[in-house]
Amino acid sequence: MTDPARPHRRLAADLPTAPPGDLVLLQGWVHRRRELATVTFLVVRDRTGLAQVVLPADADVPPEETPVEVIGTLVANAQAPGGVEVTEARVRPLSEAAQTPPFELWRPHLSATLPVQLDHAAVAWRHPAQRARWELAAASIRGFRGALDGLGFTEIQTPKLVAQATESGANVFEVDYFGRPAYLAQSPQFYKQQMVGVFERVYEVGPVFRAEPHDTVRHLAEYVSLDAELGFIRDHRDVLATLRAALAGMIGAIEREAAAAVDRLDLTLPALPEEIPVVHFRDALRLVGAAEDEPDLAPDHERWLGEWAQAEHGSDFIAVEGYPMAKRPFYTHPQPDDPRWSNSFDLLFRGLELVTGGQRLHRPSEYDAAICARGENPADYASYLQAFRHGMPPHGGFAIGLERWVARLVEAANIREVTLFPRDLHRLGP
Amino acid sequence: MTDPARPHRRLAADLPTAPPGDLVLLQGWVHRRRELATVTFLVVRDRTGLAQVVLPADADVPPEETPVEVIGTLVANAQAPGGVEVTEARVRPLSEAAQTPPFELWRPHLSATLPVQLDHAAVAWRHPAQRARWELAAASIRGFRGALDGLGFTEIQTPKLVAQATESGANVFEVDYFGRPAYLAQSPQFYKQQMVGVFERVYEVGPVFRAEPHDTVRHLAEYVSLDAELGFIRDHRDVLATLRAALAGMIGAIEREAAAAVDRLDLTLPALPEEIPVVHFRDALRLVGAAEDEPDLAPDHERWLGEWAQAEHGSDFIAVEGYPMAKRPFYTHPQPDDPRWSNSFDLLFRGLELVTGGQRLHRPSEYDAAICARGENPADYASYLQAFRHGMPPHGGFAIGLERWVARLVEAANIREVTLFPRDLHRLGP
Numbered sequence: 001m002t003d004p005a006r007p008h009r010r011l012a013a014d015l016p017t018a019p020p021g022d023l024v025l026l027q028g029w030v031h032r033r034r035e036l037a038t039v040t041f042l043v044v045r046d047r048t049g050l051a052q053v054v055l056p057a058d059a060d061v062p063p064e065e066t067p068v069e070v071i072g073t074l075v076a077n078a079q080a081p082g083g084v085e086v087t088e089a090r091v092r093p094l095s096e097a098a099q100t101p102p103f104e105l106w107r108p109h110l111s112a113t114l115p116v117q118l119d120h121a122a123v124a125w126r127h128p129a130q131r132a133r134w135e136l137a138a139a140s141i142r143g144f145r146g147a148l149d150g151l152g153f154t155e156i157q158t159p160k161l162v163a164q165a166t167e168s169g170a171n172v173f174e175v176d177y178f179g180r181p182a183y184l185a186q187s188p189q190f191y192k193q194q195m196v197g198v199f200e201r202v203y204e205v206g207p208v209f210r211a212e213p214h215d216t217v218r219h220l221a222e223y224v225s226l227d228a229e230l231g232f233i234r235d236h237r238d239v240l241a242t243l244r245a246a247l248a249g250m251i252g253a254i255e256r257e258a259a260a261a262v263d264r265l266d267l268t269l270p271a272l273p274e275e276i277p278v279v280h281f282r283d284a285l286r287l288v289g290a291a292e293d294e295p296d297l298a299p300d301h302e303r304w305l306g307e308w309a310q311a312e313h314g315s316d317f318i319a320v321e322g323y324p325m326a327k328r329p330f331y332t333h334p335q336p337d338d339p340r341w342s343n344s345f346d347l348l349f350r351g352l353e354l355v356t357g358g359q360r361l362h363r364p365s366e367y368d369a370a371i372c373a374r375g376e377n378p379a380d381y382a383s384y385l386q387a388f389r390h391g392m393p394p395h396g397g398f399a400i401g402l403e404r405w406v407a408r409l410v411e412a413a414n415i416r417e418v419t420l421f422p423r424d425l426h427r428l429g430p
Numbered sequence: 431m432t433d434p435a436r437p438h439r440r441l442a443a444d445l446p447t448a449p450p451g452d453l454v455l456l457q458g459w460v461h462r463r464r465e466l467a468t469v470t471f472l473v474v475r476d477r478t479g480l481a482q483v484v485l486p487a488d489a490d491v492p493p494e495e496t497p498v499e500v501i502g503t504l505v506a507n508a509q510a511p512g513g514v515e516v517t518e519a520r521v522r523p524l525s526e527a528a529q530t531p532p533f534e535l536w537r538p539h540l541s542a543t544l545p546v547q548l549d550h551a552a553v554a555w556r557h558p559a560q561r562a563r564w565e566l567a568a569a570s571i572r573g574f575r576g577a578l579d580g581l582g583f584t585e586i587q588t589p590k591l592v593a594q595a596t597e598s599g600a601n602v603f604e605v606d607y608f609g610r611p612a613y614l615a616q617s618p619q620f621y622k623q624q625m626v627g628v629f630e631r632v633y634e635v636g637p638v639f640r641a642e643p644h645d646t647v648r649h650l651a652e653y654v655s656l657d658a659e660l661g662f663i664r665d666h667r668d669v670l671a672t673l674r675a676a677l678a679g680m681i682g683a684i685e686r687e688a689a690a691a692v693d694r695l696d697l698t699l700p701a702l703p704e705e706i707p708v709v710h711f712r713d714a715l716r717l718v719g720a721a722e723d724e725p726d727l728a729p730d731h732e733r734w735l736g737e738w739a740q741a742e743h744g745s746d747f748i749a750v751e752g753y754p755m756a757k758r759p760f761y762t763h764p765q766p767d768d769p770r771w772s773n774s775f776d777l778l779f780r781g782l783e784l785v786t787g788g789q790r791l792h793r794p795s796e797y798d799a800a801i802c803a804r805g806e807n808p809a810d811y812a813s814y815l816q817a818f819r820h821g822m823p824p825h826g827g828f829a830i831g832l833e834r835w836v837a838r839l840v841e842a843a844n845i846r847e848v849t850l851f852p853r854d855l856h857r858l859g860p
Contacts, residue, residue, distance in 0.1 A: 122624035123627075141585060173591075232457045365526060393497035394525075
């Protein structure tokens with residue numbers, strides 16, 4: 001039964017465009033209460049923003065973070081946020097009085113240390129600036145999917161419980177699976193490849209698990225991977241073009257759908273040229289002045305390349321292609337004219353590795369040879385190799401780490417700052 | 431470098447509307463080859479459908495399932511599927527000759543037994559009718575998200591590695607987490623509730639894990655859960671209305687975006703009335719003729735109610751509300767006027783349980799009491815309870831099992847038939 005005297009709920013963001021004089025119903029949390037000599041200000045926070053409510057000095061306002069319902073009259077006030085406020089209001093708490101939060105959520109910045117924030121994640125994420133970071137993540141995921149949907153991709157959901165480690169036995173979590181060992185998937189790599197044989201183009205957004213024994217600002221034991229894989233490619237450059245489309249979708253969705261978060265964080269969105277600049281690994285080593293037999297790029301090399309891409313190409317992204325085969329997983333496709341190098345790439349975003357991608361092997365005989373060359377037995381990969389023995393086209397793909405993307409976007413010092421409930425060597429809660 | 435003589439790729443579905451006489455490039459798999467006395471027919475399968483290629487009788491066509499590229503001339507032929515075919519064609523294999531599949535993919539139905547299909551999932555999913563089932567799943571997920579996005583929901587991604595079983599210690603997988611025990615989340619329940627405190631309305635699509643010791647046609651050890659949770663509700667009826675919107679989004683997306691799959695499977699889409707019919711648990715027992723102290727509905731009761739909903743309300747869905755508190759998890763909100771019953775519901779879809787949902791407790795003191803009543807200690811739930819102590823509004827939510835949804839939609843006898851790579855008591859691969 002609807003109370004006829006009860007107005008419909010209005011969201012904070014909609015108040016400035018509502019007709020003054022209207023009776024309005026607000027629902028949200030007590031973001032701040034300020035008791036002055038002659039008046040009490042109550043700021044209500046809902047999912048869209050903040051609204052100011054003016055009450056008598058002796059009004060009974062529940063403590064901060066208590067959920068409340070406010071019914072009052074909307075009036076224009078140039079001094080109030082958004083140019084409007086609610087007066088002649090009745091405030092009704094919707095739960096028991098809230099305990100005092102471990103940090104003041106109404107201040108412009110969260111002042112608590114990172115461990116305190118993480119220990120109180122459910123409360124810390126309520127802070128508007130913190131919340132904005134996840135809004136970027138949510139918009140990014142939506143933009144990723146939308147871009148790939150538009151390119152004829154099919155979303156898949158593949159198992160996280162697997163019989164075998166994807167790429168190596170290291171860094172894998174073991175599960176007691178009805179009395180026998182199983183593992184948590186380190187990536188959907190094997191499954192997304194098999195599904196190229198079905199849908200040609202597939203993507204998956206889901207958790208991946210790495211038993212990272214390191215405690216760094218860039219590693220998590222569980223993170224969200226944005227994976228894509230596509231068939232009928234010429235080589236890894238087609239994969240890179242698809243990655244560019246996915247990134248454009250992510251940035252576009254942030255611009256369109258998370259504009260308030262971008263404002264709140266005062267962000268500059270990344271510059272993504274029509275074509276992402278590409279440098280061969282061999283040339284990258286030369287550019288950064290490293291020895292020509294270096295097997296990998298060091299963090300300061302990546303930083304240097306990021307600055308170079310910005311200066312030379314006006315791009316926040318640069319792809320390094322051709323990484324030595326010796327450092328890539330066994331399913332990597334070699335560079336046809338020189339098999340020391342690979343048809344794979346890393347994408348650096350503002351000088352940090354964000355994406356790994358490339359072309360994969362597709363001929364069954366090449367898989368057998370590559371697995372034997374590692375001293376392993378193709379029979380151990382029998383169910384994965386079925387897809388290739390029964391016909392797979394040239395294909396490739398990439399994986400974007402969601403948290404790394406957001407961390408670099410907001411220039412977070414620690415990836416845990418942008419993860420809802422981070423998991424690492426020491427942390428399994430909340 | 432692009433070969434100037436090489437036409438752009440055309441998809442099979444686009445051929446009927448392309449101008450006859452055009453030189454076309456097809457890419458796909460050899461779906462079928464038929465060598466007749468005077469001519470060889472090659473049917474190429476790509477992600478959009480099938481295309482017929484006509485070749486000389488002595489043409490060298492690679493075996494079925496080999497990926498190929500075909501360049502030829504498009505001509506009209508009323509006898510050919512779609513009214514067009516490709517002639518004067520060159521066929522180039524894109525990998526080694528494919529091994530003969532374990533079952534014939536070009537036949538209208540997969541004739542292999544379910545275990546054989548599951549053992550060869552990467553190949554079985556290539557069958558157009560099988561593939562159509564996943565297309566329904568993918569469209570459903572998209573429709574779910576789209577409907578909730580439109581209602582102001584925020585997508586979240588919460589950890590699957592947790593320190594504690596969500597609802598009970600039973601049926602939970604244990605993980606070796608850097609030498610100490612962790613568990614795989616049975617649901618995102620605790621996290622989605624905490625995030626209501628941040629975003630008011632949240633959803634998550636992701637894997638959940640149940641160490642189901644039963645081997646049934648309806649249970650999986652890992653499945654995809656479509657979870658939603660929203661704040662500032664009056665009671666569970668608001669949750670049910672949101673569920674109705676999500677289901678409408680799912681059905682609408684299938685209609686719009688998976689029409690070919692619906693045709694291929696000759697499906698009747700479910701009837702979803704503007705308001706889902708609701709019957710109280712107490713009345714449901716009476717309707718089905720069960721004893722009034724039955725704690726749950728038996729499968730044949732659910733079937734009966736499904737038929738009744740269809741006959742009485744023309745609805746494929748019926749909600750049973752008010753389930754006895756004794757049978758619901760501790761965070762369930764009681765029915766205010768009679769706390770033997772709960773403000774929760776099950777949604778039956780064509781007579782089978784598809785969704786569980788309802789209103790949750792939101793006052794911290796009620797949580798403490800509910801946990802103590804189970805003989806447990808609120809301190810063991812400290813991090814979860816933080817959200818409530820620091821202010822949570824009345825809220826509720828629901829969870830839809832993706833595979834159950836698709837299984838019922840296509841009337842699959844076994845949930846494994848609609849799961850890409852099912853996991854159960856006996857199966858951990860492929």
